[in-house]
Amino acid sequence: MKKTVDLVVPCFNESDVLELFYSEVSKILDQCEGYNFHYIFVNDGSRDQTLDILRRFAAEDSRVRYVSFSRNFGKESAMLAGMKYSTAEYVGILDADLQHSPDLIPQMLAALDEGYDIAAARRVDRSGEGKVKSAFSRAFYKVINRMSDVDIAEGAQDFRIMRRPVVEAILSMPEYNRFSKGIFSWVGFRTKWFAHENRERAAGQSKWSFSKLFRYALDGIIGFSTVPLKVSLYVGVASSGIGVLYALYILIRTLLRGSDVPGYPSIICAIFFFGGLILCSLGIIGEYLARIYMEVKHRPAFLVAETNIIPEPAEKSEPAKG
Numbered sequence: 001m002k003k004t005v006d007l008v009v010p011c012f013n014e015s016d017v018l019e020l021f022y023s024e025v026s027k028i029l030d031q032c033e034g035y036n037f038h039y040i041f042v043n044d045g046s047r048d049q050t051l052d053i054l055r056r057f058a059a060e061d062s063r064v065r066y067v068s069f070s071r072n073f074g075k076e077s078a079m080l081a082g083m084k085y086s087t088a089e090y091v092g093i094l095d096a097d098l099q100h101s102p103d104l105i106p107q108m109l110a111a112l113d114e115g116y117d118i119a120a121a122r123r124v125d126r127s128g129e130g131k132v133k134s135a136f137s138r139a140f141y142k143v144i145n146r147m148s149d150v151d152i153a154e155g156a157q158d159f160r161i162m163r164r165p166v167v168e169a170i171l172s173m174p175e176y177n178r179f180s181k182g183i184f185s186w187v188g189f190r191t192k193w194f195a196h197e198n199r200e201r202a203a204g205q206s207k208w209s210f211s212k213l214f215r216y217a218l219d220g221i222i223g224f225s226t227v228p229l230k231v232s233l234y235v236g237v238a239s240s241g242i243g244v245l246y247a248l249y250i251l252i253r254t255l256l257r258g259s260d261v262p263g264y265p266s267i268i269c270a271i272f273f274f275g276g277l278i279l280c281s282l283g284i285i286g287e288y289l290a291r292i293y294m295e296v297k298h299r300p301a302f303l304v305a306e307t308n309i310i311p312e313p314a315e316k317s318e319p320a321k322g
Contacts, residue, residue: 002036005090005109005161008082009041010075014096015049022057025094025102032106039064040082040309041096045072051306058308070305076178077302079158083167085309092161100159104194108161117163117189121196123155150185157196160184176299177291228284239277 007025011018022039029037041054043066054066067081079093090112094100100121108119158180162170169187 002034003090004036004038004088005092006038006040006082006086006088007092007094008079008086009039009094009096010044010078010082011041011046011050011054011096012044012072012075012078013046013048013050015046015053017097018050018053018057021096021098024098025105028102028105032109035090035109036088037063038088039066040085041066042078042082043068044075044078045069065309066307067304067309068306070303073302075158076180079180080171080178081302081304083171085307086167089164090161091164091167094159100157101196104159104196105161107194111192111194112161112163114192115190116192117166118160118184118191119162120160120184120191120193121157122153122193123157124195124197150182153185153193155196156181156184159196163189165189176295176297176301178301228287231284235277236281239274 009021014021025039029035039057039061041057041064043051043054051066051068054064054068057064058066065085067085069078069081082093083091090109092105092108094102094105104121111119166187166189169189170183173183173187
């Protein structure tokens with residue numbers, strides 16, 4: 001009996017590349033014997049012709065399924081929706097821009113057949129990427145691996161194929177603010193990594209600006225570590241200790257030499273220094289409180305406006321952050 005495979009493809013304004021993606025991936029899938037494939041395209045509120053193209057694909061190819069959101073909810077929600085709507089034994093995730101090499105799909109499937117639970121791509125080449133962006137990316141993995149309990153492989157990508165139990169484990173995590181790289185690592189399971197060289201987008205423009213990547217990194221650190229809160233505590237205690245020692249120094253000097261006229265520059269510097277520490281600590285606490293606030297609202301991760309998948313799942317949404 002052939003094994004079933006669902007390929008989840010998040011799409012946001014990908015009309016320029018969808019035709020090429022579908023053609024290239026279909027050629028790879030046609031060469032994989034012993035599997036029944038289905039696409040699950042997730043239209044993440046695209047403002048171009050993405051949805052029209054997906055409708056046409058579905059009309060021409062029975063393997064094509066699609067889910068279209070009511071608006072843009074973000075890639076994290078798109079991946080979650082695709083996994084939620086999947087029913088296959090193996091579930092894969094890959095981007096529509098062809099930066100994820102579909103040539104690896106046969107090797108990933110073979111790894112799962114060997115007994116691995118996850119076959120995932122790991123980026124080993126950053127050619128073509130800006131030096132600043134590359135430096136920040138490497139620094140992020142070092143920081144998050146030191147600050148959190150999970151070990152996220154450097155260069156780990158969303159591009160992977162997983163067994164059904166892994167997908168169910170991921171779906172059992174109901175948080176609204178989702179950081180999938182951390183979730184993939186947190187659930188564990190046996191993983192086989194595949195080296196993946198950097199590829200340029202086949203068409204269109206990247207949706208990830210530096211500010212979005214920075215925010216994504218911040219979500220990962222806050223979502224999988226409480227160390228920033230502890231740092232605030234430690235810095236506060238250290239600052240208080242310095243303040244007490246300085247007060248004792250002033251007291252002793254005054255007793256020995258008499259009082260001095262306080263210096264205006266030193267006062268201003270102290271105000272700025274300690275004021276900055278207080279605001280920084282409040283900002284860190286505020287980031288955690290904001291996430292608690294969003295979690296307790298229990299808002300859905302996504303709202304589906306249209307789909308050709310029947311029957312639909314009992315729950316159309318899961319808490320997550322887009």
